[in-house]
Amino acid sequence: MAMLEVKDIHVYYGMIHALKGVSFEVNQGEVIALIGANGAGKTTTLHTVTGLLRAKRGSITFEGQDISRIPAHKIVQMGIAHVPEGRRVFSQLSVFDNLKMGAFTRKDKQEIAESLEIVYRRFPRLEERKNQRAGTLSGGEQQMLAMGRALMSRPRLIVMDEPSMGLSPILVNEIFDIIKVVSESGTTVLLVEQNAKKALSIADRAYVLETGSVTMEGRASDLLNDEKVQKAYLGE
Amino acid sequence: MMSFISYLISGINLGSVYAIIALGYTMVYGIAKMLNFAHGDVIMVGAFVILTAITKAGLAPWMSVLLAIVICTLMGITIEAIAYRPLRKAASPLAVLITAIGVSYLLQNLALLLFGADAKSFVTIINVPNVSLFGGQLTIKGITIVTIIVSAIIMTVLTLFVKRTKPGRAMQAVSEDKDAAQLMGVNVNTTISLTFAIGSGLAAIAGLLLCSAYPTLTPYTGSMPGIKAFVAAVFGGIGSIPGAMVGGILLGIIEIFGRAYISTQIADAICFAVLIIVLLVKPTGLFGKNVQEKV
Ligand SMILES: Nc1ncnc2c1ncn2[C@@H]1O[C@H](COP(=O)(O)OP(=O)(O)OP(=O)(O)O)[C@@H](O)[C@H]1O
Ligand SMILES: [Mg+2]
Numbered sequence: 001m002a003m004l005e006v007k008d009i010h011v012y013y014g015m016i017h018a019l020k021g022v023s024f025e026v027n028q029g030e031v032i033a034l035i036g037a038n039g040a041g042k043t044t045t046l047h048t049v050t051g052l053l054r055a056k057r058g059s060i061t062f063e064g065q066d067i068s069r070i071p072a073h074k075i076v077q078m079g080i081a082h083v084p085e086g087r088r089v090f091s092q093l094s095v096f097d098n099l100k101m102g103a104f105t106r107k108d109k110q111e112i113a114e115s116l117e118i119v120y121r122r123f124p125r126l127e128e129r130k131n132q133r134a135g136t137l138s139g140g141e142q143q144m145l146a147m148g149r150a151l152m153s154r155p156r157l158i159v160m161d162e163p164s165m166g167l168s169p170i171l172v173n174e175i176f177d178i179i180k181v182v183s184e185s186g187t188t189v190l191l192v193e194q195n196a197k198k199a200l201s202i203a204d205r206a207y208v209l210e211t212g213s214v215t216m217e218g219r220a221s222d223l224l225n226d227e228k229v230q231k232a233y234l235g236e
Numbered sequence: 237m238m239s240f241i242s243y244l245i246s247g248i249n250l251g252s253v254y255a256i257i258a259l260g261y262t263m264v265y266g267i268a269k270m271l272n273f274a275h276g277d278v279i280m281v282g283a284f285v286i287l288t289a290i291t292k293a294g295l296a297p298w299m300s301v302l303l304a305i306v307i308c309t310l311m312g313i314t315i316e317a318i319a320y321r322p323l324r325k326a327a328s329p330l331a332v333l334i335t336a337i338g339v340s341y342l343l344q345n346l347a348l349l350l351f352g353a354d355a356k357s358f359v360t361i362i363n364v365p366n367v368s369l370f371g372g373q374l375t376i377k378g379i380t381i382v383t384i385i386v387s388a389i390i391m392t393v394l395t396l397f398v399k400r401t402k403p404g405r406a407m408q409a410v411s412e413d414k415d416a417a418q419l420m421g422v423n424v425n426t427t428i429s430l431t432f433a434i435g436s437g438l439a440a441i442a443g444l445l446l447c448s449a450y451p452t453l454t455p456y457t458g459s460m461p462g463i464k465a466f467v468a469a470v471f472g473g474i475g476s477i478p479g480a481m482v483g484g485i486l487l488g489i490i491e492i493f494g495r496a497y498i499s500t501q502i503a504d505a506i507c508f509a510v511l512i513i514v515l516l517v518k519p520t521g522l523f524g525k526n527v528q529e530k531v
Contacts, residue, residue: 052415072418081419088416090409101409104402105421153421 001064003028003188004049004080004157009058009068011041011048018044020212021058026157031179031189033199033220035233036209042192043085045209046159049190050082051075062157077105081155085162085192087146091135095126098134098145102152112152119148122178140171147178151187158182159190164198176202196233200224208233238373243496244489249380249449251488252387256442257465258472258480259394260435266411266475267431270320270332274339275439276462280455281343282308282440283358283447284351290359297361304440312436313429315339321425340459347455358451361444383445390438391481398477403430411475460504464491467511473521482522 002025011019019041026032036042047053049060051072060068067075076082081102090098099119103112120127123144129137134145143163150158163179164172176198183189183202193199200206200220208216208229216223223229257279264272282304289300319339323332364378398404409417410427418424439458446461447453464487472483487507494506514521 050419052418071423072415073421073423076419076421084416084419088413088419090412090416092412093405093408097405101405101417101420101422104406149420 002026003063004190005059005061006045006049007059007061009045009048009055009060011044011053011055018212019048019055022209022212022214023058024207024214024217026188026190028188029183029186030204031183031191031202033196033203033206034190034192034209035194035196035199035206037232038194039211040209041212042209043161046082046161046190046192049159050080052082073105076153076155079154079156081150081153081158083146083150083158083160083163085165087139087142089134089137089142089145089149091133093134094131095134095137095145096130098149099126099130099152102149105153111154115152115154119151122151122181123148140167140174143167143171143175144178147175147182151182155187157188157190159192161192162194163191164193164195172198196229197224200229238370239496242374242376243492245376245380247489247492248485249377249383249488250492251468251485252383253442253446253449253484254461254465254468254488255481255484256387256390256438256445257461258469258484259390259477260438260442261466262469262472262474262476262480263407263431264435265469267407268316268320268324268428270329271336271466272320272432272435273333273336273462273466274315274343275435276458276460276465277340277343277347278308278312278436278439278458279443279446279461280347280453280458281311282443283453283457284347285440286361286444286447287356287358287453288351290361297359301361301440301444304443305437308440308443309433309437312432312439315436316429316432321428344455344459351455353454355452355454358447358453360448360451362448377449379445379448383449386441386445387481390441391477394434395477403427407431464504464507467507470521471511471514473524476521476523479521479523 004026007023008021009019010021022045034042034045044053048055051070055068059066062078062080090101099116103115106112125141126144126148134142137145147163163175167175172195179189179191180202191199191203200223203220205218206220206223207214260275264270285304285307286300289295289303290297319335320332323335326332362379362382364382366378367376367381398407406422406427409420409422410424414424465484468483468487469480471487472479490510491503491507494503498506
């Protein structure tokens with residue numbers, strides 16, 4: 001049984017039918033990429049998985065439990081962390097307080113301190129700036145903070161929405177290296193990306209979303225070599 | 237000179253009450269992003285609860301005050317849950333604003349029905365002797381001292397609460413980004429309820445202090461101080477806790493000086509004129525945050 005099973009979800013914004021029966025699976029330990037053009041419904045899909053939006057139809061199961069009716073603030077507790085599109089760090093709070101917010105649902109002080117240690121080791125830049133207000137960080141640093149904050153909940157599944165958006169090529173590489181490390185340390189990854197080439201190169205499997213429906217799926221390496229994918233998403 | 241100092245002190249007294257009310261406005265605005273125009277009327281309810289509990293039910297003063305805090309807190313939570321929460325996702329923010337004005341009239345009219353329109357004189361609860369300074373040239377009223385101390389304590393505790401505790405940090409997170417806060421595991425509804433609870437509990441205390449300094453009580457008692465506290469909150473930078481404190485105290489001082497040195501009739505107009513000037517010079521208010529986010 002897959003860790004996350006999304007079955008035929010339909011999501012609306014008022015009259016707009018944004019997701020028209022999306023289905024996909026994420027297995028324990030995988031890196032899954034979700035690619036697609038602007039407005040395809042990638043963010044909508046992630047929001048529905050983590051409870052910020054409700055599906056009108058369909059089901060979402062995480063580790064065997066139906067989570068499609070569970071509010072967002074409880075889903076984190078169940079082990080899914082969400083790195084939102086555009087970072088959404090708390091700009092008035094310090095880097096340290098942002099990371100503490102990431103551990104909001106956890107109680108054990110000792111364990112939280114250990115997680116903080118791990119995050120600082122993974123993102124030394126955040127430790128250097130721990131007392132700085134998050135709003136004053138650079139775009140790349142904010143992305144690292146958003147990822148660090150999500151890791152502070154010690155998720156079993158982390159979903160990331162365009163973590164490389166707006167970053168310089170060097171930083172993009174850095175972010176993808178970190179995603180690999182996160183995955184190797186045992187966290188399952190569901191990754192939404194515009195940068196399809198990069199995403200497919202680190203993913204195990206991938207799904208292509210077009211105007212609210214999954215139109216292609218398969219092994220990432222196969223999609224990378226697929227002519228249609230190359231034309232539409234890899235600019236080749 | 238002595239009269240100047242004594243006006244200054246009564247300004248700080250009145251301003252401290254405005255500051256306590258403004259805290260309620262500013263916290264609710266900062267976190268729920270709405271102007272709770274019924275906030276001032278909660279002050280009046282608090283004062284009536286105290287008066288009735290003492291004169292009709294014969295409760296001890298401290299118990300009456302406690303009862304007023306509890307009733308106002310519960311009322312704040314209830315108003316939010318019944319009147320505002322269902323509208324939080326409404327298409328227009330005006331819907332909730334109009335509802336708040338409606339709740340304000342509802343509270344005033346209920347008080348009118350229960351207690352009548354005639355002014356009641358408030359009971360003396362705070363019995364602290366006046367302090368005489370400079371060989372009797374300057375007298376500071378006991379209530380003034382109590383008011384200033386109480387508001388200083390409230391502000392300190394509230395600041396520590398918001399900065400240092402988990403529910404306080406949840407409030408900060410919700411005020412910045414509701415969705416991101418939920419993704420951290422913050423229950424937004426609970427956090428907004430808590431904000432209304434704190435604001436309304438503080439309004440009960442403001443009712444006690446206001447009616448102790450100016451001891452007449454009518455169903456409209458909370459209305460004008462409520463509006464002035466709103467001005468104070470905007471003046472200080474709405475959403476900012478230190479802004480509410482400073483804005484409240486400055487407004488109290490301006491009002492008393494205006495009354496003493498310019499004209500009693502136009503003192504209120506002066507308050508609003510000051511607000512307009514401040515907003516022209518600094519649209520975000522004295523402590524307003526210029527939110528600059530990098531993309
Ligand atoms: N709040 C909203 N109200 C109405 N329509 C929306 C809203 N959010 C998204 N949509 C619409 O739903 C569709 C899917 O949007 P979504 O944000 O999920 O796309 P996306 O694949 O994440 O795009 P991008 O790559 O630009 O981030 C789009 O047509 C969009 O216009
Ligand atoms: Mg998107």
